[in-house]
Amino acid sequence: MTVIEEGQIQIHTENIFPIIKKAVYSDHEIFLRELVSNSVDAINKRRMAAIAGDCIGEENAKINIKINRENKTLTISDNGIGMTSDEVKKYINQVAFSSAEEFLEKYKQEQDGIIGHFGLGFYSSFMVAKNVELLTKSAKEDSKAVKWSCDGSPNFSLEKTEKPEVGTDVVLHLMEEELEYIEPTRIKTLIKKYCDFMPVEVCLEDEVINQMNPPWRKSTQELTEEDYIELYKYLYPFQGEPLFWIHLNTDYPYSLQGILFFPKIGGRADWENGEIKLYCNQVYVSDSVKEVVPRYLLPLRGVIDSTDIPLNVSRSALQTDRKVRSIGNFVAKKISDKLKTLKDEKPSFYGEIWESVSPFIKIGAMEDDKFANQVEDIIIFRTTNNSSADNKDDITYEDKSYTTIKSYLNRLEDQTKKRILYCTDEIGQANTLDLWKGQGAEVLMTETLIDTQFIPWLEARNEDINFQRVDSELDENLRDDSPEIIESDGESKSDNIRDLMKDCINDEKVTIQVHALKGDNSVPAMILLPEQMRRINDIGALMEQKLPGLPDHHVLLVNRSHPLVKGLAELKAASILLGPGQQSTNDSLTKEIAVHLYDMARLSVGGLEPKAIAEFQKRNAELMGKLISKVL
Numbered sequence: 001m002t003v004i005e006e007g008q009i010q011i012h013t014e015n016i017f018p019i020i021k022k023a024v025y026s027d028h029e030i031f032l033r034e035l036v037s038n039s040v041d042a043i044n045k046r047r048m049a050a051i052a053g054d055c056i057g058e059e060n061a062k063i064n065i066k067i068n069r070e071n072k073t074l075t076i077s078d079n080g081i082g083m084t085s086d087e088v089k090k091y092i093n094q095v096a097f098s099s100a101e102e103f104l105e106k107y108k109q110e111q112d113g114i115i116g117h118f119g120l121g122f123y124s125s126f127m128v129a130k131n132v133e134l135l136t137k138s139a140k141e142d143s144k145a146v147k148w149s150c151d152g153s154p155n156f157s158l159e160k161t162e163k164p165e166v167g168t169d170v171v172l173h174l175m176e177e178e179l180e181y182i183e184p185t186r187i188k189t190l191i192k193k194y195c196d197f198m199p200v201e202v203c204l205e206d207e208v209i210n211q212m213n214p215p216w217r218k219s220t221q222e223l224t225e226e227d228y229i230e231l232y233k234y235l236y237p238f239q240g241e242p243l244f245w246i247h248l249n250t251d252y253p254y255s256l257q258g259i260l261f262f263p264k265i266g267g268r269a270d271w272e273n274g275e276i277k278l279y280c281n282q283v284y285v286s287d288s289v290k291e292v293v294p295r296y297l298l299p300l301r302g303v304i305d306s307t308d309i310p311l312n313v314s315r316s317a318l319q320t321d322r323k324v325r326s327i328g329n330f331v332a333k334k335i336s337d338k339l340k341t342l343k344d345e346k347p348s349f350y351g352e353i354w355e356s357v358s359p360f361i362k363i364g365a366m367e368d369d370k371f372a373n374q375v376e377d378i379i380i381f382r383t384t385n386n387s388s389a390d391n392k393d394d395i396t397y398e399d400k401s402y403t404t405i406k407s408y409l410n411r412l413e414d415q416t417k418k419r420i421l422y423c424t425d426e427i428g429q430a431n432t433l434d435l436w437k438g439q440g441a442e443v444l445m446t447e448t449l450i451d452t453q454f455i456p457w458l459e460a461r462n463e464d465i466n467f468q469r470v471d472s473e474l475d476e477n478l479r480d481d482s483p484e485i486i487e488s489d490g491e492s493k494s495d496n497i498r499d500l501m502k503d504c505i506n507d508e509k510v511t512i513q514v515h516a517l518k519g520d521n522s523v524p525a526m527i528l529l530p531e532q533m534r535r536i537n538d539i540g541a542l543m544e545q546k547l548p549g550l551p552d553h554h555v556l557l558v559n560r561s562h563p564l565v566k567g568l569a570e571l572k573a574a575s576i577l578l579g580p581g582q583q584s585t586n587d588s589l590t591k592e593i594a595v596h597l598y599d600m601a602r603l604s605v606g607g608l609e610p611k612a613i614a615e616f617q618k619r620n621a622e623l624m625g626k627l628i629s630k631v632l
Ligand SMILES: Nc1ncnc2c1ncn2[C@@H]1O[C@H](COP(=O)(O)OP(=O)(O)OP(=O)(O)O)[C@@H](O)[C@H]1O
Pocket: 034, 038, 039, 042, 078, 080, 081, 082, 083, 091, 092, 095, 096, 097, 099, 100, 118, 119, 120, 121, 122, 123, 168
């Protein structure tokens, strides 16, 4: 063989290779992505040059990877444009090296890592190989093949060689500690991971491994519903089917293609890193797009493919990049457009998916003002008003009705108040919910966790509205506020009942209100939680990541028109008649019943601790025992 040149690669660092190894230590496997990407580029260049008539074309463009166990080599071959010896000197010795050195300089400075480790290029092969040979023959007419080799020191050699076909073979003599890369299964996995959607056949020992045609590069007209579902299942196996998807495709002001899927609720949603896959020109880059899309979009899945996302900058630099930010805004806008279309055109489907999409929409609205403006009219709440389907804003799905805030407000009789009634727990708040419903009021059903933040956010955004939970106070119409007769002791009946309950419960934190409630079905006592006081309790629980329990400060509303309360007052009056100092058995019974009344009210809102429930049970048994002994 004729030696063309032996020499030293011009470098500033004495030996770049140990640095390459150390700097990107954990990501050795990306060498394959870099080399295959170079091959794809070379194949594209040959195609373009052939069209221009500068060289002979190649119909069956492909990349082939071969393993030689005996020699411990891995060879990546392509039939791309190849290189002349001058081009090898220029592109491998100078360009490739300087880009690797530049990359490493950048890498050393960045504390938080570089997003895709893109840009290391050809020299990444030295992360796994102790010796690299590059055999290449240019597609230009009458070109002679050359072989470049380098043993990891800055010394290289370039000599003539025999190579019948146009293209490039990169032969990696693997280091002992990198022998995992002569395992076919390992290589296959890497091709699937990084090269699956590359536009050229990538083979292992002549067997095609990659899928090639990425659906997101096709137009929506070319794809059927099944194609999208198939892609989802391929990318996220065993995760069921997606709810719906959006196809992204834009060329200006940046190039971006992709398909994003909404997963079904119940599947785990990753709000930290997300599972959207980032591609650059059909080459897989990363499983995390958290620097590219706003946080609230992270529970989505799918692919974003863009050549305009700078991949060899640090993650923090990416977050502040203007182009990247506008990409995030573009994606958010596309999603809100899709959701709006679904609500308008397939309202019942929108009702069906609402529970799955609502956390994402609400968090998005709270975190991003622009997004809030886009989705404000499509935020819906389940409502007790079943006739709301008459309104085009409102939706029914199965036996559930949903409404928007706007149409709820339109239905309010008293337009001066703009009060929105809501309920977070249909069982725990059943008593008060039924009372409001009985008055013909419309109540919205909300979720405890997210709406604890979302409701105050809505109120801050629309200053004239205020939300009021059904158990925060009672409708005035439910109370009989006619003046009371003053008793012989100079006090009203209500005052006496309040004093009695206060003495028996003996807890400063409990405020006792006594009212005469209308209606035959009303209960003897109930717990009310004034809105602002309860909200403070809810937020406290949220901070401690607990479910909110019954706040210590609460209101006990005693219904003085209930026969039990009336009886209790009479029992107490009878014991007073015995005169001071005289012990009556009525005293202890009055106390027992008063405390029992309070416990019943607490029990119905889930506010009794296990220990108190045990006491309640014991007292209940005793009271029933007394009742039986009276009857027998
Ligand atoms: N298989 C190949 N066939 C033809 N030319 C190649 C091949 N591999 C590398 N080259 C040439 O060597 C140059 C340097 O490659 P290298 O991978 O280091 O950087 P790059 O591809 O230009 O950019 P990047 O750093 O993003 O990978 C390429 O631009 C190309 O001209």
